[in-house]
Amino acid sequence: ETGVTQTPRHLVMGMTNKKSLKCEQHLGHNAMYWYKQSAKKPLELMFVYNFKEQTENNSVPSRFSPECPNSSHLFLHLHTLQPEDSALYLCASSQDPQTNQPQHFGDGTRLSIL
Amino acid sequence: QKEVEQNSGPLSVPEGAIASLNCTYSDRGSQSFFWYRQYSGKSPELIMFIYSNGDKEDGRFTAQLNKASQYVSLLIRDSQPSDSATYLCAVNPSGGGFKTIFGAGTRLFVKA
Numbered sequence: 334e335t336g337v338t339q340t341p342r343h344l345v346m347g348m349t350n351k352k353s354l355k356c357e358q359h360l361g362h363n364a365m366y367w368y369k370q371s372a373k374k375p376l377e378l379m380f381v382y383n384f385k386e387q388t389e390n391n392s393v394p395s396r397f398s399p400e401c402p403n404s405s406h407l408f409l410h411l412h413t414l415q416p417e418d419s420a421l422y423l424c425a426s427s428q429d430p431q432t433n434q435p436q437h438f439g440d441g442t443r444l445s446i447l
Numbered sequence: 448q449k450e451v452e453q454n455s456g457p458l459s460v461p462e463g464a465i466a467s468l469n470c471t472y473s474d475r476g477s478q479s480f481f482w483y484r485q486y487s488g489k490s491p492e493l494i495m496f497i498y499s500n501g502d503k504e505d506g507r508f509t510a511q512l513n514k515a516s517q518y519v520s521l522l523i524r525d526s527q528p529s530d531s532a533t534y535l536c537a538v539n540p541s542g543g544g545f546k547t548i549f550g551a552g553t554r555l556f557v558k559a
Binding site: 366373374375376378381383388389423430431433435436437438439440441 | 481535
């Protein structure tokens with residue numbers, strides 16, 4: 334496995350369900366990110382972890398709960414989501430945000446809320 | 448509110464022509480600038496990055512940065528139908544890579 338891997342690729346869930354998105358990076362990077370991409374809108378940065386510590390939470394509703402057990406793995410736990418949360422959720426990683434290195438993205442999870 | 452602006456397009460160019468994509472940003476303290484290509488249904492893929500004023504060339508791609516005017520552009524020479532995609536401009540503002548801001552993207556269509 335190389336690069337940034339996200340699972341599942343597609344997820345359909347009801348508003349009362351609980352599910353988790355998983356991201357794994359094989360690039361030896363120190364930082365990991367969650368983004369939300371809705372149709373015709375810019376990528377929205379949700380969370381940033383650097384060396385497993387959360388450094389950014391961009392006013393994300395508490396129904397999204399991130400977890401970063403180590404520098405290679407990142408999860409996004411979902412519960413009681415709303416229809417407007419349907420979007421493409423992208424994970425990215427970079428060497429070190431403070432050195433302005435580019436981010437590398439996974440293929441994303443397409444999330445649909447019924 | 449720090450912003451990155453791009454023309455949504457679509458920008459249509461004939462095969463073999465030069466495609467010019469532009470991006471402006473609001474934070475004068477921005478430090479690094481990236482261009483990503485995103486095919487429909489796929490994730491963004493890094494094309495170029497530039498940190499200093501001037502031009503940076505990589506194959507058919509040239510990134511141009513003008514910090515005084517707060518714009519960054521991407522030129523694609525000898526455009527191919529396979530270049531048809533959405534191009535995202537991303538900027539690391541004065542807060543560094545913790546707060547990367549993406550533009551909404553410009554859709555490019557290269558006609559064969």
